[in-house]
Each structure stands twice: as structure tokens, then as C-alpha cells.
Amino acid sequence: MSPVSGPLRVRVPASSANLGPGFDALGLALGLHDELTVEATDDGLVVEVRGEGAGEVPLDDTHLVVRSMEAAFSLLGERPAGVRLTCTNAVPHGRGLGSSAAAIVGGLVAARALVAGEDRLDDLMLLQLATDLEGHPDNVAPALLGGLTIAWVDGAAAAAQRLDCDVPVTVFVPPEPVSTERARGLLPDTVTHADASFNAGRAALLVAALTAAPDRLISATEDRLHQTYRSLAMPDSYALVRRMRVEGVPAIISGAGPTVLAFARGIDDFCPPGWVVHHLDVDPHGAVVLPAS
Numbered sequence: 001m002s003p004v005s006g007p008l009r010v011r012v013p014a015s016s017a018n019l020g021p022g023f024d025a026l027g028l029a030l031g032l033h034d035e036l037t038v039e040a041t042d043d044g045l046v047v048e049v050r051g052e053g054a055g056e057v058p059l060d061d062t063h064l065v066v067r068s069m070e071a072a073f074s075l076l077g078e079r080p081a082g083v084r085l086t087c088t089n090a091v092p093h094g095r096g097l098g099s100s101a102a103a104i105v106g107g108l109v110a111a112r113a114l115v116a117g118e119d120r121l122d123d124l125m126l127l128q129l130a131t132d133l134e135g136h137p138d139n140v141a142p143a144l145l146g147g148l149t150i151a152w153v154d155g156a157a158a159a160a161q162r163l164d165c166d167v168p169v170t171v172f173v174p175p176e177p178v179s180t181e182r183a184r185g186l187l188p189d190t191v192t193h194a195d196a197s198f199n200a201g202r203a204a205l206l207v208a209a210l211t212a213a214p215d216r217l218i219s220a221t222e223d224r225l226h227q228t229y230r231s232l233a234m235p236d237s238y239a240l241v242r243r244m245r246v247e248g249v250p251a252i253i254s255g256a257g258p259t260v261l262a263f264a265r266g267i268d269d270f271c272p273p274g275w276v277v278h279h280l281d282v283d284p285h286g287a288v289v290l291p292a293s
């Protein structure tokens, strides 16, 4: 796709990472989207934010979407004289639904569309930039590629395998955020060989369960590497996961939490007071460039 001169729109999905045992590797693109409208101008930077984050995120060049666009411009050695950016956000911040990944990927895809086109900045290069900005690949991969993704880093090189996946999802979003930074700080430096082996097996089973054998989801979503350690920061989320799992519902902490995700529908009665429920499908597309509406 060649560069777009007029205003353009980028739609980028929420994502749920880890999915239980697949810590820092598995991720799922979800049908809840942020939308960016971006236009090259003759001068300056204008940022407008609507929806999630409005009144909270900065409106200058420290804005995460702007920082991400700048990273792409720097790599390309080319940038517009000015940018007008409007963010219409539906992905809640600090909830484990990949809001930071959506901002990063949205900014990179928008910058590519504005000045380069895909022939000069392909998806693998965007995945690398996004992983460098986010710090781990498991949210930015599904945000970029859609579907179910298995992401990894070889040395410093990020990579991902996308898989088709069509599984119904319900997410329960609590009113208060927990930052990924805080959640990552609760993890131990080492785990037992038994726990590592357990998670490796269940993560492998989870890929099979999500693509071919959904009856395995309750076993496939067990985890020993992160959820219990993080329960200190999100006790209500952890209790909700346990309540659903004892009823046979494959429930997990979404990403670094505190959102709870279940691979099921018709379970809204589990929703605690003051939380928000979304019934979501998997987004197969990832970030897409659309004509400005």
C-alpha cells in the first residue's frame, strides 16, 4: 500500500495476552477497538483524545501514539511537517486488554501509511519496533496481526506466528486499573522446574484447544507462573477466576490484569457489582488502515 496523502483512519484491536499458561507468548486480538484519525499538516502537533484516557493522557509529543509514530518516522528518516491526531478510544487503560499495545501499533501503522507504505516498513519491522516500545511481544503481535498469536524474541529479534481462531469470549472489566509495571514487579525471578514444565505443557495444549479442541480449554488454561503471584494486586479478579473455574468455566486473568477473561458466553451472572461485561469475538484482522470517515 503506497503512502496516503489525505487524512486516514487506523482501527486497532484490544488484545488479551498470556491467556493463562502462555506468559509473554500467547495473545488474542479482541473485537474492541481504538480508532485513530491521522492527517499530515504543514506545521505543529495537534492531539485530541475521546473516550478512554480522555483528560488523563498527555496531548503533546509524549503521547504514546505520537511517540510510536516518531519511532517509525525516525527509522524511515522521513516525517511530515506537522500531524493532526484524533484518538477515539474504547480499550480501557491499565486493565489487561492491551491498551498500550493498541496505541503503539496504531501509531506505527498510521506513520507507515502516512509516509512509507508497506514496501518500506513491513509487518515484521513494525512488530520489532512495537516490541521494543512495549517491552514484550504478546500484546503487540495480535494487535498488529489479528487472530491468535504466538510471539517470541530471539536475542533482540521479535517474531510471531499468527493462527486463525474463532472462540467466543466474555471479559469482566473492574473499575480500578492495575498497571502492567506493578503486576510484572510481583513476579519471582525463578520458578521450579516442575512449574515451568507444567506451564510449557498447558501452553501447548492451549494452542490446540483454541484452534481445534475447545473441550480441552479448562485444563489448557491452568497457569503456575504468574496469576497466583499477582493475586496480591487484584484479589477480586483472582477470586472471580477461581469461582468460575470451579464451575467448569475456563477463566483466566487477561494479560497483566485485572480484567478477567472467560472462553464462554452466558456467564454474565458471575459479574461483580460495578464491573463491566463485554461479549467479544476474536478480531481476525489486527490493525487496519481505513479511509477517513
Ligand SMILES: Nc1ncnc2c1ncn2[C@@H]1O[C@H](COP(=O)(O)OP(=O)(O)OP(=O)(O)O)[C@@H](O)[C@H]1O
Pocket: 015, 017, 034, 053, 057, 063, 064, 065, 087, 089, 092, 093, 094, 095, 096, 097, 098, 099, 100, 101, 102, 103, 139, 178, 179, 180, 181, 254, 255, 256, 257
Ligand atoms: N490509547 C492510549 N493513548 C495514550 N496512552 C495510552 C493509551 N493506551 C495506553 N496508554 C498508556 O499506557 C498505560 C496503560 O498501559 P498498561 O500496560 O499498564 O496497561 P494495558 O496496556 O491497558 O494492559 P496490558 O498491557 O496488561 O494488556 C496508560 O496508563 C497510558 O499511560
Ligand SMILES: N[C@@H](CCO)C(=O)O
Pocket: 017, 018, 023, 024, 025, 096, 098, 136, 138, 139, 180, 183, 184, 226, 254, 255, 256, 257
Ligand atoms: N505478558 C505480559 C502481558 C501484559 O499485558 C504480562 O503479563 O506482564
